[in-house]
Amino acid sequence: MAFGSKAELVIEEYNENPRKWKRQRKHFIFALCLAGVVIIGLIVILSLEVAGIARIGGAVNERINGGGNTDARVGTTPSPDALSQTCLTPECIRAANVLVSGLDPSVDPCQDFWQFSCGGWLKKNPIPADQRYWGIDSTMGETIKSTLKTMLETPIMRDGELSSERKFKQFYQSCMDTEAIDKLGKEPAEKMIENLGGWAPLGDWNATSWDFFTALITAQYTFDRSVLFRFYITADDRNSTHNIIQIDQGGLTTDRSYYFENETTSTFYIAYKEFMVRIAALMGADENATEQFVQDIITFEKSLANITIATDAPERIDPDLLYNKLTLGELEALSPSVDWVSFFAHNYDDITNATEVIITNRRYFGNLSELIDNTEPKVLNSYLVWVVMRGYLHLLSSDFRGAMEDYQKARRGTTKTQDRWKTCQSAVNSQFGLALGGLFVEEYFSPESKTEAEDLIARVKDVFVGRLDSIYWMDEQTKEAAKEKAYSMKYKIGYPPMAINTTALDDKYKGVNISCADCYLQNVLARIPNDYKESAERLKKPVDKNRWYMNPQVVNAYYSSTSNQMVFPAGIMQWPFFDKNQPRFMNYGMIGAVVGHELTHGFDDSGAKYNLDGNLEMWWQPEAWSGFEESTKCVSEYYSTYSVKNMTVNGKLTLGENIADIGGLLQTYYAYKNWETENGPERTLPGLNRTTHEAFFISFAQSWCGEYRPKYLKTLIRTDSHAPVSVRVLGTVSQMKEFAEAFKCPKGSPMNPAERCSVW
Missing domain, CATH: 1.10.1380.10 (Neutral endopeptidase , domain2)
Structure with a gap:
């Protein structure tokens, strides 16, 4: 029900669903606060602009090392026409604050676009003591965690025997009850060992019977x-x-x-x-x-x-x-x-x-x-x-947990154990993620957001298909097959229908017996028989291509080769990655690049081997495949030239993700240009003093602002199919002439190399 103007409607809704009333009250208070902030912000920004000293991010247009365009656009009095081209809506002010505060204006973007875009953010956001990595996506995750914490700690609304809400809230309570856990000491471990037939180091193992x-x-x-x-x-x-x-x-x-x-x-x-x-x-x-x-x-x-x-x-x-x-x-x-x-x-x-x-x-x-x-x-x-x-x-009890935590700290380079509520929330996500996600999406993901995202996805698809005609190494038959696969690619946004269907959720978890709030391990083990039963049933049936492999609250996305579909959970469709009211260049630069990335996974070194139905089958003509392999070899070799903290990036291991990064950003850039053609150019942001196209690329780079602890970076470079975040920015924009044109980078500068790799 929409927020009504009549008191009776509000009272009726409050009685019907307290969570909706809480949301409306929260939005009303937030609107009042935001209005005040916006009024003050407008006064300050307009004053600065008119006075000719709008330096929200410093001299962000100043170039160093003699590179790039050195036009003095900062610190001069703007003309009335320039002022009219500046967007001063609350959403634009918020966007300007994000982008400008993240910059390091002392760095030439043509020399190091990563440091230029993220230097300010990195200085203001040191890695928390309990984290091995910290980035903008981490801050989004923390916001969601805080929201879910409130939801988990509210009283149970549906307290029936089969209620999935009761089960995951009692599960959370049992995790938080460390006093009850500590009382058990090593007893749970001893029972495990007994079930496994004894353990040799304890001397209770029988070589004959085991x-x-x-x-x-x-x-x-x-x-x-x-x-x-x-x-x-x-x-x-x-x-x-x-x-x-x-x-x-x-x-x-x-x-x-x-x-x-x-x-x-x-x-x-x-x-x-x-x-x-x-x-x-x-x-x-x-x-x-x-x-x-x-x-x-x-x-x-x-x-x-x-x-x-x-x-x-x-x-x-x-x-x-x-x-x-x-x-x-x-x-x-x-x-x-x-x-x-x-x-x-x-x-x-x-x-x-x-x-x-x-x-x-x-x-x-x-x-x-x-x-x-x-x-x-x-x-x-x-x-x-x-x-x-x-x-x-x-x-287990605190002495066992302490040993595990100290080991993890030594391996990750962290110095603090994360708060218990975060550990317990992660456990709920693992055991009851879909049910918990349902509470999240009901309050934080609107149908209007989905509609806006669908339009963006369609535009990125159209660009990908349109660009296929310019691929010189691809014959017409393979091009047509690629177009058909791209247009056949499905997508899911937000959450599966089951997430907000309490009857279906109760049925999904009906075999999970959460019977006590002070027996955490027992509650964890209770989920296992239900999972294996579900697994056995799934083996008997055809593949359910509507199944989700991520919970709605996750800040991530994925492409499935065997389903030929992209999935964007509600968690990643949050600000600043996406907001239906913020400038389109920011949406396209952030979530748009994610969309392009996932779409391109259907045509990376692995995804390209699957046909439009999701079957591993060669649908390419031999000459086209040879051209594709030659192009991907260039990407692999190029990324292997990067190193981070004296550790070399593995271009072979990260090839698929790098192909998706380059192709994805290129497609979403042209999708944004097409949107501009249809809707007209957007106004620029106050204090940023950058064109909307430059702001698009800054938005993309800032979606990857983040830093690793050295020990974790070592593991990531050895094992992860994704390159470190700085390389994902530098490697991507340097391969796009469109970026160099937007920032007027001199030929031969690091961000505008003489030769480039291009697949899609």
Whole structure:
């Protein structure tokens, strides 16, 4: 119901839904406050403009190092005509404050556009002590977290037995009750160990009775902990309407590269060993047993790292190489140390030797069987129980949590543990994310926002399709197929319908028994049988291409190759990334670049191998594919020239994301230009003294303002398919002549190189 002008309507709505009344009251108060701020802001800005000293961000147009255009647009008295071209709405004032305050005007944008755009933001926003990375997207996430905290801590509105709201709020309460958790001490861990058949370091393990396979089943289906391999129920890449079991390598504590560091000096080994010693001591292991346990784990995980395929290897990137279909009977012949049929038959129906699965790498699973056979049962026991335990230490008493937190600090470079409410909220997101997200979107995502976003997406699609005609290395047949795939690409915005359907949500979580507010671990484990039941049902059915793989409140987006669709949760459709009332150049530069990025993923080095129906199938003509590979090679080699804090970016590992960044920004730029053609040019922002096209690129760059702690950056560069945020800005804009034209960058300057890479 819309906010009514009659008191009766307000009272009726308050009685019907207290949360809506709270929202209206909040909006009314906010409007009054905003009006006051705007009036003051207008007076100040107009005074500064008329006086000729509007320096909100300093001399933002001043160039250094002799590069670029040095026209003196700041500090001069603007003409009446210039004033008339300045936007002074509340939304423009807010946008100006964001963009100007983020700048470092002492830097020439043609020399280092990242530092120019984000230098001011970085100075004002140091990384919080409990964070390994901090960026503009992090601040958006913190705002959402604060909102969700309020929602989680309000009284339960629907208190029925099946109420999903009751369940996730009681789950949150049980997480927050650290006093009840601490009273249990090590008892929950002891029960885990008992279920797994004992633990060698404690001396309660029986070599005769303990069975590795039985413990493997318990670890997976009782505790939801994958040991040595992981599996998913997912779409068959070559038959995307059919669900199938996909099995992947797994079992390491961190990326395999860390296991090849010097064991004496490596910060990973030092922290990891200390972590294991503390946990073993808390469980009551004596010194000798602890020493043996630590050495056994290190030795075994090193052996596992040796057979694990490296993150940047072609076998971990190329979807053709990741696709290895075989029957379980054939898998047992390849890897006989695991009874694969019995393992999956424990939870899934109609599993036989003839059941087809996909494994990501034959070499790994062949070597895995050999590793199991050559490892003493005592070591297998120590390792398997350790894998399960380390996955639950954060749910135990403060001494166990402290050991886990200290290990994480050492690995991430943080110095503080995050607030308990944030930890508990993350747990709710993990266990009941869709239900919690439903509360969020009802208040913070409007139908009008969705309509505006849909128009933006359509424009970006049109640009992508239109630009295909100019791709010189692509023949007409392949161009037509690419156009058809682009126009067939679906999108989802905001949230799935189930998120606001309380009946459907209650049904989804009906098998989750949250029966107490003082038994956190028990509540976590209660979710597992329901998840595996849902997983078993999904395997029997065709792929549900309407299924969401992110919760509505997440500040992120994704493209699914097997569904050929983009998904933009409500969390990323928030200010400053998106606001239907703010300047379009800011929307297009921020969320528009995200849209273009996800669309281009359908045509990156991996997505390009899937057809319009989401099947892994070569739809390209051979000559066109050769031209595509040559273009992507240029991008890979170019990004490998970047380094951050003396660590070199891996152009092969980040290739898909880099293709999507460059193509995405290019498409959304021209989509914005098309919008301008239809609607007329926008007015500029007060104090920024930049054209709307320059403001578009600044908006894009500032969407990536952020900083990493060195230890986390090291892990990211080794393992992440995304380049560091500074490289995502510099690498993208430097490959666009449109950027150089907007900022009048001299030829040969860092942001206007003589040669460029271009795919889309």
